[in-house]
Amino acid sequence: MDQLTAVLxxxxxxxxxxxxxxxxxxxxxxxxxxxxxxxxSRRASFAEAHGIPEQSCYESWEPLLEQSPVADIALICTQDRMHFEPVMLALKQKYHVLLEKPMSPSPMECIQIERAAKENGRLLTVCHVMRYAPLWSVIKRFIDEGKIGQIVSIQLNENVGYWHIAHSFVRGPWNNSDTSSPMILAKSCHDMDMLAWLMDQPCTRVSSFGSLMHFHSGNAPEGSTDFCIDGCAVEATCPYSAPRFYLSGEGKSFYSKYFTNDFTGEPSRDKIVQGLRESSYGRCVYKSDNNVVDHQVVNMEFANGATATFSMCGFTLEPQRVIQIMGTKGEIRGQDDQIVLRDFLTHEETRVAIPHQTGHDGADKAIMRNYLHEVRHYHGQESRSSASASVQSHMMAFAAEQSRLRKGASIELAEFYDEIAESFTQVGR
Structure with missing residues (x-):
C-alpha cells in the first residue's frame, strides 16, 4: 500500500x-x-503532532497552494465561507481534495466547485460522513436489498441538543448566516444528503418553515447581563449558563473535555474563566449576535412521488437523529445504536445493534479510509459523497431556506437549479 501525502x-x-x-x-x-x-497555537500544536518542519507551516493557504504541489491531497477544513477559493486553486494545481461540509454557502460556488473537479480530473469528496457510518450504511443496504419494498415516505428528526445549539449556533462560529451559513446548511446538510442518498431519486419540490423563536433579546430574563459571569441575577437557574456548561460540566461533561478548546488552548480553569469573560462563549444566549433558526421543518417530494419530512430542533436533551422509513413491504426505524426492521407479510422483526465508536461512530475514520483507497485507484470515477452528489443535497438545503424566507412557498428544484446555473453562465461570459 503506497503512502499518500496531504496538506491541511x-x-x-x-x-x-x-x-x-x-x-x-x-x-x-x-x-x-x-x-x-x-x-x-493550533498551527504549532499540529506541526508538533505530525512532525512538520517550520518551513512547511503557513499562516494562510495562499503561499502553500500557489507554489508547485507538494502532496497528493489537499484536506480543506476552513470555515464555511472560506472554502471556495482554496478549493478552486487546489483543484487547478491538480490536488485531489477532501472538503469539509458544506461545500459553500453560495449555490453558484457549489456548482463551480463541482465543475472544476470534473474539468481538472480530480477526485473531490465532500465530508458527508454519515454515509460512512455503520448505522446508516446498514439502513442503506436494507433498502437496496428490497427489504421494505419501495420507499413511500421518510421521517427524519435531527435533535441538536440544547447545549450543542447554545455552544455552536448561538455563541459559536455558526451562529450568524451572514458570516457562516444558514442552519439548514451548516448543521443539516448532512440530513439533506442522507435523504437524497436513501431515496436515490431526484428531489423535485421543497417547502419549509422555521424561525429563531427563543434565542433573542426579547426573551432575555430580567436581571440578565451580557456575559453570564458578570453577576447575572438568573445565571444559577438558567439552563444555558456558560459557567455551568464549561466549568461544572453539569450540562455535558463533554464540554470540559473538548468544546472548551474552541476558546482556550489551555484547558485550565483559569483559562476557561478568562474565556468566559472575553470570548463569545461566555455571552448570554439572549444577547448574542446570532440569527440562525433554532427550529425548522422541511417537506420534500421526489421524482417517483415519494415524500420526506425533516425536522431540526435545538430543544432536546440529547443530540441524536431518529429516522423512520416506510416502504410498501415493511419499515425501518433507526436511532443511536439500534436499527429495527419490520416485515409486513411475516410481521417478523429484525433488530441490529450498532456498537458505538468515537468520531461520528467511526465515520470520520471510514471516510478517510475510503477516500485514500479511491485516490490510489482513481480513474475518473466519483466517490460515495462526490461533489456531484453533494450539489444535489445542497440545492435541497438552499431551496428549503428560500422557502422558509418566503413564508413556506413551494420551490421547484429544477427551476431553482436552472436559475442558478443561468446566473453562473452569465457571470462567466
Missing amino acids: IGAGGRGFHSYASYALDFPHELKIVAVAEPNA
Whole structure:
C-alpha cells in the first residue's frame, strides 16, 4: 500500500482531530507534509503532532497552494465561507481534495466547485460522513436489498441538543448566516444528503418553515447581563449558563473535555474563566449576535412521488437523529445504536445493534479510509459523497431556506437549479 501525502488547510477541530489524525493512526497510509492555519497555537500544536518542519507551516493557504504541489491531497477544513477559493486553486494545481461540509454557502460556488473537479480530473469528496457510518450504511443496504419494498415516505428528526445549539449556533462560529451559513446548511446538510442518498431519486419540490423563536433579546430574563459571569441575577437557574456548561460540566461533561478548546488552548480553569469573560462563549444566549433558526421543518417530494419530512430542533436533551422509513413491504426505524426492521407479510422483526465508536461512530475514520483507497485507484470515477452528489443535497438545503424566507412557498428544484446555473453562465461570459 503506497503512502499518500496531504496538506491541511485549516487545523480546527474537524481538520486537526477528525481527518488529519488518520495519518497518526495509520502512518503507512498517509503523511501530512504541510499545514496552513492562522491560529499560531493550533498551527504549532499540529506541526508538533505530525512532525512538520517550520518551513512547511503557513499562516494562510495562499503561499502553500500557489507554489508547485507538494502532496497528493489537499484536506480543506476552513470555515464555511472560506472554502471556495482554496478549493478552486487546489483543484487547478491538480490536488485531489477532501472538503469539509458544506461545500459553500453560495449555490453558484457549489456548482463551480463541482465543475472544476470534473474539468481538472480530480477526485473531490465532500465530508458527508454519515454515509460512512455503520448505522446508516446498514439502513442503506436494507433498502437496496428490497427489504421494505419501495420507499413511500421518510421521517427524519435531527435533535441538536440544547447545549450543542447554545455552544455552536448561538455563541459559536455558526451562529450568524451572514458570516457562516444558514442552519439548514451548516448543521443539516448532512440530513439533506442522507435523504437524497436513501431515496436515490431526484428531489423535485421543497417547502419549509422555521424561525429563531427563543434565542433573542426579547426573551432575555430580567436581571440578565451580557456575559453570564458578570453577576447575572438568573445565571444559577438558567439552563444555558456558560459557567455551568464549561466549568461544572453539569450540562455535558463533554464540554470540559473538548468544546472548551474552541476558546482556550489551555484547558485550565483559569483559562476557561478568562474565556468566559472575553470570548463569545461566555455571552448570554439572549444577547448574542446570532440569527440562525433554532427550529425548522422541511417537506420534500421526489421524482417517483415519494415524500420526506425533516425536522431540526435545538430543544432536546440529547443530540441524536431518529429516522423512520416506510416502504410498501415493511419499515425501518433507526436511532443511536439500534436499527429495527419490520416485515409486513411475516410481521417478523429484525433488530441490529450498532456498537458505538468515537468520531461520528467511526465515520470520520471510514471516510478517510475510503477516500485514500479511491485516490490510489482513481480513474475518473466519483466517490460515495462526490461533489456531484453533494450539489444535489445542497440545492435541497438552499431551496428549503428560500422557502422558509418566503413564508413556506413551494420551490421547484429544477427551476431553482436552472436559475442558478443561468446566473453562473452569465457571470462567466
